[in-house]
Amino acid sequence: MQQEQISQTKSRVNDDFLFCFVGRWLGIRVEFVGNCVVxxxxxxxxxxxxxxTPGLVGLSVSYALQVTMxxxxxxRMTSDLETNIVAVERVKEYSETETEAPWTIDDKKPEEGWPSKGEVELSNYSIRxxxxxxxxxxxxxxxxKGGEKVGIVGRTGAGKSSMTLCLFRILEAAEGIITIDGVNIAEIGLHDLRSMLTIIPQDPVLFSGTLRMNLDxxxxxxxDEIWKALELSNLKKFVSSQTEKLDYECAEGGENLSVGQRQLVCLARALLRKTRILILxxxxxxxxLETDDLIQMTIRTQFEDCTVLTIAHRLNTIMDYTRYTQQLVYFN
Known part of the structure; x- marks a missing residue:
């Protein structure tokens, strides 16, 4: 933590130095222009x-001397305005940002234990x-169907990841509906929906704090449950070798972990939550490839009865899936 604070302080000092340096650079150039006018x-x-006439000469030189100042x-005022107007731009941008749907809707709460099957259905669904x-x-x-393992493949930009945004209602429907176990997800609160889904993204998200905090x-x-999840995700050996164990400090974004370890942390989270629907x-x-095989093996064994939707980059990861869904997106 102390090292992180020192690093942040150095970064801010460097930024301030650069700002002062640019100010000095600008001042010298402006004075040079003013002296050229004189x-x-x-x-x-x-x-x-x-x-x-002598009076006109004196007047012109006198005014020229004031040009520099x-x-x-x-x-400087123009530069400060350009710098500070960014704050106004941000306030305007945030004030115009559309508010998300309610976090919870008391009279639209799904039944206890929903979803029990993990059935997902999209009907004439369109988004922008x-x-x-x-x-x-x-x-x-x-x-x-509940428990199916579905692979989703397609070219870059075809809209594969947009399906993920739809399921979590990060993007709302332009037309059509999505139902999970017969419940229209547009009618329930975001917390009730998102707490029942688990995703392992391409870019793992880790926060500055302990490993325990990032997992739970x-x-x-x-x-015991956390250690069990670490064992199943093949991270137990690494965590056990650290002096702090579960209190091991993760840097912002998990920069002190390898890409593979970050992804395994996300897998451990998914194992802890163990929801009926998993999205990769x-x-x-x-x-x-070695870490890929570890993740795929864990998913096949630990999420055997769960619905798994996989947006695949490597086809070998979905070769034993129940179904392959290709060319899902159609453009005009």
Missing amino acids: LFAALFAVIGRESL SLNWMV YRPGLDLVLKNLSLKV PFDKYSE DEATAAID
Whole structure:
């Protein structure tokens, strides 16, 4: 933690130094321009000495001498305005950001134990990223039975990852509905929906803090359950070798862990939650084949009775899946 604070302080000092350096650089150039104005005013006064009166010459040189100060002030004010207006831009941007749906809806809560089967159905589903843009998914219909392992493949930009955003309602429907075990996900609160889904993303998300906090931020699981998840995700040996054990400090973004270890931490989270629906969004695209095999083996054994939707980068990861869903997205 102390090392992280020192690193942050150094970064801020470097940023402040760069800001001061740019200010000095700008001041020298502005003064040079002002001095050039004075020089040319004096030269024109000498060249036109026969036609200019002494009073006019004195007035022009006097005003030219003030140009440096005025020009310096004007440029600095313009620079400060450009820097500070960013804050106004951010406030305006956030004030215009559309608010998400309610976190919970008391009269629309799903039944206890939902979803029990893990059936997912998309009916004529269409989405767009923002109003006025073209549809990313158009009239998509798909039914996944509970416990099925479905591979989703396609070219880059075809809309595979957009399906993930739909299931978590990060993107809302333009048309159609998604149901999970017969419940329309658009009618329930976001917390009730998202707490029942688990995702292992391509870019693992880790926060600055202990490994325990990253695995179980709400203290819902016992230490034995956490160690069991670490064992199943093949991280137990690494964590046991650390002096702090579960209190091992993770840097922001997990920078002190390898890419494979970060992904295994995400797998351990999924093992702790053990929801009926698991989504893998190209989870093994950026890791080595050995770690890929470890993750796939764990998913096959520990999520055998769960519905698994895998957006695949390597086809060998979905070769033994129940179904392969290709070319799901159709564009005009």
